[in-house]
Amino acid sequence: MDNKGMVIVLSGFSGAGKGTIMKHLLAAYPGEYALSISATTRSPRPGEVDGREYFFKTREQFEDMIRNHELLEYASFNQNYYGTPKDYVEKLLDEGKDVILEIEVQGALQIRKIFPQALLLFVTPPSGDILKERLLGRGTEDIDVVMQRLSIASRESLLMEQYDYIIINDDIEQAVSGVHSLIESEHERVLRNTSFIRKIQKELAQFSKGETK
Amino acid sequence: MDNKGMVIVLSGFSGAGKGTIMKHLLAAYPGEYALSISATTRSPRPGEVDGREYFFKTREQFEDMIRNHELLEYASFNQNYYGTPKDYVEKLLDEGKDVILEIEVQGALQIRKIFPQALLLFVTPPSGDILKERLLGRGTEDIDVVMQRLSIASRESLLMEQYDYIIINDDIEQAVSGVHSLIESEHERVLRNTSFIRKIQKELAQFSKGETK
Numbered sequence: 001m002d003n004k005g006m007v008i009v010l011s012g013f014s015g016a017g018k019g020t021i022m023k024h025l026l027a028a029y030p031g032e033y034a035l036s037i038s039a040t041t042r043s044p045r046p047g048e049v050d051g052r053e054y055f056f057k058t059r060e061q062f063e064d065m066i067r068n069h070e071l072l073e074y075a076s077f078n079q080n081y082y083g084t085p086k087d088y089v090e091k092l093l094d095e096g097k098d099v100i101l102e103i104e105v106q107g108a109l110q111i112r113k114i115f116p117q118a119l120l121l122f123v124t125p126p127s128g129d130i131l132k133e134r135l136l137g138r139g140t141e142d143i144d145v146v147m148q149r150l151s152i153a154s155r156e157s158l159l160m161e162q163y164d165y166i167i168i169n170d171d172i173e174q175a176v177s178g179v180h181s182l183i184e185s186e187h188e189r190v191l192r193n194t195s196f197i198r199k200i201q202k203e204l205a206q207f208s209k210g211e212t213k
Numbered sequence: 214m215d216n217k218g219m220v221i222v223l224s225g226f227s228g229a230g231k232g233t234i235m236k237h238l239l240a241a242y243p244g245e246y247a248l249s250i251s252a253t254t255r256s257p258r259p260g261e262v263d264g265r266e267y268f269f270k271t272r273e274q275f276e277d278m279i280r281n282h283e284l285l286e287y288a289s290f291n292q293n294y295y296g297t298p299k300d301y302v303e304k305l306l307d308e309g310k311d312v313i314l315e316i317e318v319q320g321a322l323q324i325r326k327i328f329p330q331a332l333l334l335f336v337t338p339p340s341g342d343i344l345k346e347r348l349l350g351r352g353t354e355d356i357d358v359v360m361q362r363l364s365i366a367s368r369e370s371l372l373m374e375q376y377d378y379i380i381i382n383d384d385i386e387q388a389v390s391g392v393h394s395l396i397e398s399e400h401e402r403v404l405r406n407t408s409f410i411r412k413i414q415k416e417l418a419q420f421s422k423g424e425t426k
Binding site for chain 2: 186
């Protein structure tokens with residue numbers, strides 16, 4: 001098996017349970033997944049350490065990063081920028097770590113342009129009705145907001161075919177172990193084992209030359 | 214999840230342990246995999262039932278099947294034909310069963326032409342040296358035969374990139390559970406869930422039309 005880590009993008013409908021799957025996955029398999037650290041222009045809160053909670057940047061530094069394509073994706077929220085620095089993710093990959101990112105649907109597909117071998121997972125409830133129920137069930141949103149979210153989900157659903165796997169989040173424990181085992185299986189894919197394949201091809205070629213050592 | 218079964222082809226180097234993995238897989242997950250039944254021109258032995266051990270055919274019938282492309286692959290052995298009937302495999306797939314076939318390297322790649330979504334697994338030992346040791350270790354072959362098999366393996370190794378997954382057979386139990394879990398994961402692939410995706414796209418589209426029932 002090649003020793004390079006994999007970028008895993010957990011995405012899908014709002015209300016489908018991406019965040020819950022992420023939290024349970026990290027808890028169930030401690031040390032097996034690396035999280036990226038975001039860059040932000042917001043000020044550190046007491047106790048926050050640069051390079052631990054966030055990479056803290058000035059607005060000027062952050063906009064330089066945007067211009068220089070140093071971010072995998074970014075967004076602006078409450079007048080502050082938040083983004084995923086590419087070089088930090090690459091460092092983790094080189095260490096052989098699987099890096100997991102939770103990203104909205106549009107942003108997720110952008111990642112593939114930068115990391116063509118990224119694994120794109122789309123989290124969905126078993127049906128549209130159940131998505132609606134879950135969004136209503138939160139009880140914090142009124143019906144107009146829920147309908148707006150369903151309308152966004154409808155547009156996002158047209159992008160599902162561009163993902164690699166569909167994670168039907170019916171039972172959370174099953175979804176989490178499903179995600180973990182498909183990541184393990186993906187490491188056995190031919191395209192992630194090109195070094196191994198080249199090594200064994202070379203060894204076998206030597207035998208047929210009669211070089212039996 | 215779509216309800217269609219999957220064709221799984223277990224292939225790889227002679228001496229890599231395909232047969233052992235197959236046997237352990239069927240024993241460890243009883244009822245989860247369907248085996249295809251071969252057609253043959255050899256005579257039934259006492260106790261053998263047509264359609265259970267084999268589909269027994271006359272030479273003429275078998276050659277008709279070849280001509281009509283009714284076989285996934287076939288070979289001749291001891292002046293008798295042996296082959297995998299396509300319609301029987303299709304019947305099992307329609308019943309939602311995963312059909313597993315153990316086939317030599319060249320034949321395995323032929324299957325993809327007939328079933329483009331077949332899952333092709335290549336079983337290999339961890340290294341060329343270990344393959345040589347295993348072939349020698351059988352003790353039944355002399356060095357010339359072993360060198361000839363390694364030479365075939367060398368040619369076969371050039372086809373590894375055309376497979377989907379590499380199964381490194383180091384520890385048998387690990388290889389078997391690895392194969393089983395990658396088959397489970399493959400069922401979650403986007404391309405195997407097009408009916409589900411279309412269903413949820415349709416449901417969500419109705420919400421955004423304001424048809425909230």
